Amino acid sequence: MVERSEISRDDALSRPQSGAMTASELEAWFVREILPLEAQLVQFLRRSWRNTSDIPDLLQEVYMRVCEAAQKQIPVPAKPFVFAVARNLVIDHVRREHVVSIESVSDPDAVETATEDPGPDRSAIARDELRRLEDALDRLPPRAREAMVMKKVDGLSRKEIAQRMGVTEKTVKWHLNEAVRALADILYGPEGSA
Amino acid sequence: MSAATDIQTRAADWLLERREGKWNEARQAEFDAWMEESLAHRIAYWRLDAAWGRSDLLTAMRRPAFQRRAEPKRKAWPNLLRAAAAVVVIGAVAGAVQWFELAKPAEKTYATAVGERERLTLADGSQIELNTDSQVRTEIAANQRKIWLDKGEVYFEVKHNEKKPFVVLVGDHRITDIGTKFVVRRDKNGFKVSVLEGVVQLDDSRTAPKILTKGEVAVASTNRTQIVRQTQQELTDAIGWQRGVLVFDHTSLGEVASEFNRYSTTKIVIADPKTANLTIDGTFPSNNSRAFMRLAQAVLGLSVEDRGGEIVISK
Numbered sequence: 145m146v147e148r149s150e151i152s153r154d155d156a157l158s159r160p161q162s163g164a165m166t167a168s169e170l171e172a173w174f175v176r177e178i179l180p181l182e183a184q185l186v187q188f189l190r191r192s193w194r195n196t197s198d199i200p201d202l203l204q205e206v207y208m209r210v211c212e213a214a215q216k217q218i219p220v221p222a223k224p225f226v227f228a229v230a231r232n233l234v235i236d237h238v239r240r241e242h243v244v245s246i247e248s249v250s251d252p253d254a255v256e257t258a259t260e261d262p263g264p265d266r267s268a269i270a271r272d273e274l275r276r277l278e279d280a281l282d283r284l285p286p287r288a289r290e291a292m293v294m295k296k297v298d299g300l301s302r303k304e305i306a307q308r309m310g311v312t313e314k315t316v317k318w319h320l321n322e323a324v325r326a327l328a329d330i331l332y333g334p335e336g337s338a
Numbered sequence: 339m340s341a342a343t344d345i346q347t348r349a350a351d352w353l354l355e356r357r358e359g360k361w362n363e364a365r366q367a368e369f370d371a372w373m374e375e376s377l378a379h380r381i382a383y384w385r386l387d388a389a390w391g392r393s394d395l396l397t398a399m400r401r402p403a404f405q406r407r408a409e410p411k412r413k414a415w416p417n418l419l420r421a422a423a424a425v426v427v428i429g430a431v432a433g434a435v436q437w438f439e440l441a442k443p444a445e446k447t448y449a450t451a452v453g454e455r456e457r458l459t460l461a462d463g464s465q466i467e468l469n470t471d472s473q474v475r476t477e478i479a480a481n482q483r484k485i486w487l488d489k490g491e492v493y494f495e496v497k498h499n500e501k502k503p504f505v506v507l508v509g510d511h512r513i514t515d516i517g518t519k520f521v522v523r524r525d526k527n528g529f530k531v532s533v534l535e536g537v538v539q540l541d542d543s544r545t546a547p548k549i550l551t552k553g554e555v556a557v558a559s560t561n562r563t564q565i566v567r568q569t570q571q572e573l574t575d576a577i578g579w580q581r582g583v584l585v586f587d588h589t590s591l592g593e594v595a596s597e598f599n600r601y602s603t604t605k606i607v608i609a610d611p612k613t614a615n616l617t618i619d620g621t622f623p624s625n626n627s628r629a630f631m632r633l634a635q636a637v638l639g640l641s642v643e644d645r646g647g648e649i650v651i652s653k
Binding site: 197327 | 340341342346347351353377378380385386388389390394637
């Protein structure tokens with residue numbers, strides 16, 4: 145059974161600052177501050193929630209709650225806020241489903257105190273980024289990767305890709321769709337930063 | 339499929355569609371409505387858009403491994419050139435009487451502005467493609483076909499006809515087709531002929547004619563002509579502009595900048611010679627130097643400063 149008393153909902157209200165954001169400010173903030181936390185967030189959710197097929201929905205809900213809150217006030221710093229939201233979300237689900245595993249909501253602090261790298265120089269970051277992107281490309285499903293490379297590197301249209309792959313345009317559309325989603329999972333999720 | 343995955347799939351569809359050519363106001367309105375519908379939609383879209391945008395950097399880096407995967411089975415005329423038609427046809431159109439045309443064939447001028455590209459089929463069935471900022475004049479007569487390359491770069495795919503030679507004139511040089519595909523590029527220093535298929539003959543008024551075969555490139559300046567041989571890959575890279583890309587292979591930044599500058603009125607300036615000598619590899623969209631700028635900034639650690647109408651790259 146989870147010790148609920150250990151988890152304070154007040155964590156979620158960590159030191160908000162400044163006023164409301166416009167949609168594009170919110171987007172920029174989300175991409176800059178929140179997306180980079182996805183890998184740790186997914187790891188946290190996986191540790192806290194047994195059923196891995198629920199992870200995409202849980203992640204979406206964390207993002208929703210975080211952005212809803214940020215629309216009113218930007219939480220600074222973002223990271224503890226995000227993990228507090230995630231923790232509270234898991235608790236809510238635990239309550240709702242009356243399913244409790246001993247691992248649920250375990251060790252959230254271990255995640256929060258995860259490494260804060262000392263800033264390496266800019267070109268090293270860029271090289272890392274390239275390597276990560278190349279790895280990401282390698283991990284895409286083969287047909288999705290093929291379609292994506294034709295699209296991005298060769299700038300081909302869907303029709304041309306279809307001709308070259310010998311499939312219908314609809315299939316190409318699906319492969320590209322798959323590539324877009326898998327790329328985001330790999331770049332932001334725990335698999336990509338491993 | 340989970341609800342979140344459903345939303346992501348829809349968001350990915352939007353993202354891809356927005357980047358295809360057929361985007362219009364009606365679709366924009368539908369997209370706006372979808373985004374407006376829920377914060378979850380917006381977040382899903384932002385996330386995918388951020389990832390897809392990050393991968394721009396990746397595609398700027400041409401690596402042999404990608405090349406192998408990506409190597410398109412090229413057809414002679416890729417149908418992706420949807421550059422707005424911008425060919426100016428100035429010509430003897432008025433009162434084109436039959437006998438007059440036979441006696442004195444109509445001269446036509448075709449030109450593209452900076453950043454444009456256009457392909458055409460000439461009266462004899464030959465096809466030509468004008469790269470950015472280029473101009474040709476054509477004269478297709480019963481016994482001879484003449485094309486003057488006034489400026490820029492043009493690809494020729496000639497319908498061979500022995501009775502009707504196809505001659506490209508560049509200054510005082512004549513390039514005569516002997517059944518072939520070739521590219522001629524002219525700049526202030528001279529011109530360059532690259533033979534992609536078949537054979538051409540290069541004449542000037544002073545020396546013996548030279549025969550160029552597939553893979554040969556003649557570089558002519560005012561007083562000399564040099565012939566070099568290029569690999570298939572180098573030739574393919576050199577005509578990357580036909581599919582809207584510039585391909586660099588150990589190319590100095592100075593050269594990269596002047597290539598991009600052919601395609602845009604916003605000029606890239608490399609501040610110092612040391613920076614200009616750095617070399618890069620990569621495939622970039624010719625009409626958009628942003629991917630290159632990002633690379634210069636992120637990978638080479640250079641400063642990129644937009645001074646309005648001019649982009650200065652420095653250490």
